[in-house]
Amino acid sequence: MRVIVLVVFFLIGLTDTPWAQSSDGNPPHPGTWHKKIKIEGSFAFCDEPVPLDNPAIFEAFEKEMLLAAWNQPQVLLWLKRAYRVFPYIEQELTRRGLPDDLKYIAVVESALRPHVRSHKNAVGYWQFIRPTAVRYGLRVDRDIDQRRNLYHATDAALRYLSDLHTQFGSWTLAAAAYNSGENRVASEMKRQGVDNFYQLYLPLETQRYIVKIVAVKEIMSDPAKYGYELTPSELYLPLEFDRITLDAKRKLPIVMIAQAAHSYYKEIKTFNPEIRGHSLVEGVHSLHLPKGAAQGFHQRLKGLMARQKPAINKVYVVKPGDTLIGIANKLDVSVDALLAWNNISLKKRIYPGDRLKYKTK
DSSP: OHHHHHHHHHHHTTSSSSSOOOTTSSOOOTTTGGGGOOOOSOOEETTEEOOTTSHHHHHHHHHHHHHHHHOHHHHHHHHHHHHHHHHHHHHHHHHHTOOGGGHHHHHHHHTTOSSOBOTTOOBTTTTBOHHHHHHTTOOBSSSBBGGGOHHHHHHHHHHHHHHHHHHHSOHHHHHHHHHHOHHHHHHHHHHHTOOOGGGOOOOHHHHHHHHHHHHHHHHHHSGGGGTOOOOGGGSOOOOOEEEEEEEESSOEEHHHHHHHTTOOHHHHHHHOTTBOSSEEOSEEEEEEEETTOSTTHHHHHHHHHHHSOOOEEEEEEOOTTOOHHHHHHHHTOOHHHHHHHHTOOTTOOOOTTOEEEEEEO
16 A cells, blocks of 8 residues: 555656646546557757667657656646747747757756756756856845746856857757756766767766657647647736836835736736745846836836835844744734844744844834
């Protein structure tokens, strides 16, 4: 029984959805779904052929095709999200003269989700770890995480991939280095005396990486061939927004920004997933607002800020038995505000006699 339960949880983890179901709501029938998978003809990544005459490569590719095709809800989500996300990525690939196949890296990395975080703490559409993100100009701190922003992260990812291609002279090796790091790939190439990805022994995850991308490309390029037929109304539409520049002289609550945009908190966070917490920190920011909200936004925001009563700085002395949440409730302020005023997190231990700053209107 223990083994069965573990297998069930493993299968559930393969998708965004609670269970991999067919379009009629039932699990895929084991006797039919795999019949759509025929590994015939040639396949390539960025015009670099997959050597399917190699039995090990053929088996690895067939495995990825079978796994992807079986996971029907996940494929449907790829297709739906791609309609929203791919147009911008494709535009940037064309503008930079890069292969269109690179867009499928984002599918494999994040399933085209902005907030996903890996066990290695890679974040966002293109799954940057923090050091690489910072190296390519992304802001990653407690207030802003641009790895979640499609436009900033795509720019960084395509520059990184271009640099890797320049270094290795091959898109398959560049993608492998994107997955496991350029130093790892370069050292293994030198150690093994091999400059062909398909002949190179790398971590097992990286060995799967390219054939997984090609499997995703194959299914998403011709979904009807594999039983996926979506009408335009079923696809997720691209977000329509106005882009503004906001020079915040002080921390601004997102609720206030939403009010000035004739919007609401959740929508502003959806349009700007890079903003962490409940406020926009001081500084110059490029923000996305709902379509049409830019007109008059700055004037409305200025009026809202002017109507705020000046804050009074106070100090609360921690008493025995106090908790940060309890103190916030006692002072009638939000927990997030209390944490921000004192530059602390909920994990911080507080002791009787500690002094916490807070503000009242």
